[in-house]
Amino acid sequence: MGQTSFDPAAIATSWLSSFSNALEAGDAQAAANCLITDGWLRESHIFTWDNRTIHGRDKVSQYIAERLPRRTFSNFCIDTRPYLTPERGQVAPQYEGIKSGFTFETGAQWAQGYVKLIQDGEDSWKALSVYLAATDIKGHEESEREVGIYGGHTTPWPAVLSARRKQIEENPHALIIGAGHVGLMVAARFKQMNIPTLVIDAQPRLGDVWRNRYESLILHTTRMNDHFLYHRFPQYWPLHTPKDKLANWFEHYADALDLTVWTSTKTIDGLYPTYDEAAQRWTIVVDRAGQRVTLHPAHLVSCVGVLGPRIMPQIKNSGLFKGSIIHGGDFKTAAQYKDRHIVVVGAGNTGGDICIDVATAGAKSITLVQRSKSTLIPAEMLRNGLNSMWPDDGSIPSDVADFRAASTPYNLARSFSKINKAGGGGDSGKFAAMYAGIREKGMVVDDGEGGEGTAFQVLEKYGGFMLDVGCANLIISGRVVVKHGVEIAEAKEESVVFSDGSEIPADDVIFATGYHPPYANLVKIFGEEMAQRGGHYWGLDDEGELRGVYRPTGHPALWYGAGGMQVVRYGSKQLAMLVKARDLGLIET
DSSP, rough: OOOGGOOOHHHHHHHHHHHHHHTTOOOHHHHHTTEEEEEEEEEEEESSSEEEEEHHHHHHHHHEEEEEEEOEEEEEEEEETTSSSOOEEEEEEEEEEEEEEEEEEESSSSEEEEEEEEEESSSOOOEEEEEEEEEOOOOOOOOOOOOOOOOOSOHHHHHHHHHHHHHHHHOOSSEEOOSSHHHHHHHHHHHHHHHHHHESSSSSSTTHHHHHTTOOOOOOOOOHOBBBTTOOOOTOSSSBBHHHHHHHHHHHHHTTTTOOSSSSSSTTTTTTOOOTTTTEEEEEEEETTTTEEEEESSEEEEOOOSSSSSSOOOOOOOOOSSSEEEEEGGGGOOOGGTTSSEEOOOOHHHHHHHHHHHHHTSSEEEEEEEEEEEEEEEEHHHHHHHHHHSSOOOOHHHHHHHHHTSOOOOOHHHHHHHHHHHTTTTTSSOOOOOOOOHHHHHHOOOTTTTTTHHHHHHHHHHEEEESSSHHHHHHTSSSSSEEEEEOEEEEOSSEEEEEOEEEEEEEEEEEOOOOOOOOHHHHHHOOHHHHHHHHSSSSTTTTTOOBBTTSSSTTTTEEEEEEEEEEEHHHHHHHHHHHHHTTTTTTTO
């Protein structure tokens, strides 16, 4: 093929013309024929008010045909914004092709798309994947920034802010339960979407959910991946954010974004919210610093996290043990572990960090109990992967990077990971010696299928992986001894006995064994009946979409938010549009 036949703009424009003509003409089969036979369609709020992924041309054709009569399409254009214009590049591990963004409209929405094209024959270009996503509901777009002049220069800002907060506190349209990073960013998005929102949190101070964790904790992901919606970290913010800086940022963020937050406020055990279907309003009673307050929001949003109750194994004869037995959630500082024999159960992130801490504090011995295989990802590998999508120099705006990340269906990305691994990814290269060394010491690990697999373990169960920031070297050096495939079967006064019959000295046992799924959180807030109706959240469904979060639940006007910063930045817009769409009568859920 000549160079002119591989012109990205010409190829993308030609494909978009065929695809748009098919949709505008109501021809589902012709639209599906713009994909390869094994192609993927992902959509957010275009054919249905949900996030869906359809795999295979025949299924795509059927999916579009069933929904196309309820949608109209127009004004398809190749995107002209930086980093969304047509470009030649790697669209999959085994394919070079064309990537391009585009914009379009439906009858009620502004929308954008992203396509990855490969050659399907000598001169035919078809989509490996195409993503279609609503960006705003027409007439209900995000607000622009304010001028900052009120009442013709006569009303001071404190009075303006006080009046706004009073109105929200007395009549919130949405109530968000949980003021972690999820609740705060969802509230910020709702504010810009003109949804009056009150956020409540049980902690006495914003950020305590992070401030009260172990002292050495840092985010293992990078600052560009972790920026908050609308408000980036300062230029010289650490690459990996210390937990106390993050906690203080919560307070700054709520103030800078003018969010209305009640701390020391919680739902009341056994007094569950009720929903009036006719009035389309909730009744919820909360305890605000000892005073009961009744609220009647139109929408409830649970942002209480993906960690349920602690998993705390029981040890036979634990009462005989002279030392301490705690869960990793109670671990704060390592100073008291100097010159002691420490047993850490659980080879995930927390277990690795605790091993580093107690080693630094001068523990006499450290045994890491690995009950099953772990995924181990070196911090440098993670940084490199994140930097390729969210460059640390900020060259790609966060909203563009988030959109491009969302454009690849999760199950397609999973297949990329397997191809990378089969092709020699992961263990090969600069980390091969580290993986070999740690396996020689008895730790059973995989490499996350080239790194991407860790993302799926986060999305599926929030566990089973260790982002290594130094524990691997401690294991290789022998400072941390690994016992694999065993459990603590019994405690003695100054030792523990394992299920294989072996016994070691022990002064303290720390269970870094994680947490149960978050469904128990819903039951505590809403009661069993309503929690069942709303359904579980987190984890991936069969299509590879996150269950429950930023999409309709099984209960009207009940929504869930969860996930890391990037997931929240992107998902918060989808959730805000769902709230707006329900208020406008565009959907009934």
